[in-house]
């Protein structure tokens with residue numbers, strides 16, 4: 493199942509807010525609709541947000557014709573701004589938009605169709621590169637796992653979050669294909685339940701034996717020695733190895749360290765922010781209080797209660813055993829290892 497596809501000048505995407513009850517697709521040629529889909533998490537997961545945004549810029553260019561040649565640049569710059577404002581934490585978004593900005597910068601203001609072709613080709617390239625990065629991460633990451641292992645994962649870093657087979661989940665499905673995986677445990681991932689709704693759905697599709705737990709059960713499972721490794725994705729990785737990912741990742745990492753369990757982060761190099769020395773400056777999205785005070789449309793907390801709901805947290809690098817990228821496995825000291833990576837400096841946000 494592809495979460496996102498370019499079909500005849502339109503973007504078709506799976507509305508992930510409807511899973512697992514409905515597999516409902518939207519098709520659009522409207523970049524505002526795409527920006528809204530990213531905001532409301534119909535399209536989500538760091539790499540997929542970047543891919544969708546890149547297609548969004550290409551779509552916006554398609555609404556231009558020759559008579560609008562003078563307005564093309566300011567119009568597309570405002571589209572870049574619109575897409576940049578959707579979600580602040582996943583750096584893949586800014587990385588992909590910066591690539592489109594460079595295509596626009598290189599345009600000689602001559603042919604509109606030339607610009608349209610170049611923006612679409614860049615979006616398709618970003619998409620294809622992500623498919624390949626997921627494959628490499630999965631093949632590299634699986635080598636870290638012992639035979640017959642049980643893995644705990646958080647949120648959804650699978651095919652629904654990327655252009656390909658996923659990052660953390662890509663390693664898991666690869667381990668399953670190679671006969672090395674015994675079991676997967678999935679955190680439900682409060683408050684939006686990406687683990688329960690999305691990872692559990694992916695595991696079911698792949699027929700992988702998997703058990704859903706509430707987030708608070710992770711400690712008990714580790715104490716019972718049921719977890720051989722934790723693998724999570726990332727939304728932004730700083731150059732010292734600090735990792736922003738779905739809130740709750742940090743607690744898992746602390747628990748894993750306490751129990752002597754390896755804690756792995758899997759992400760493409762597009763998730764590494766070369767301009768971010770440490771994780772302390774990573775912008776963390778705060779979500780609407782209603783995501784915490786309501787469940788399934790029903791109020792579960794008193795009216796006017798104060799809520800603090802960061803969507804992500806930053807796991808300090810000292811809790812991370814290794815970071816698996818498409819360019820290899822990085823171990824502490826991460827500063828030295830990440831510096832050697834070949835990362836294009838395309839992070840604008």
Ligand code: MRU
Pocket residue numbers: 533536537538539582646647648649650653654658659660686724725726727737738803
């Ligand atoms: O808020 P979401 O669902 O977009 O958060 C997703 C995550 O935190 C993922 O772990 C991360 O983006 C990596 S996806 C390969």
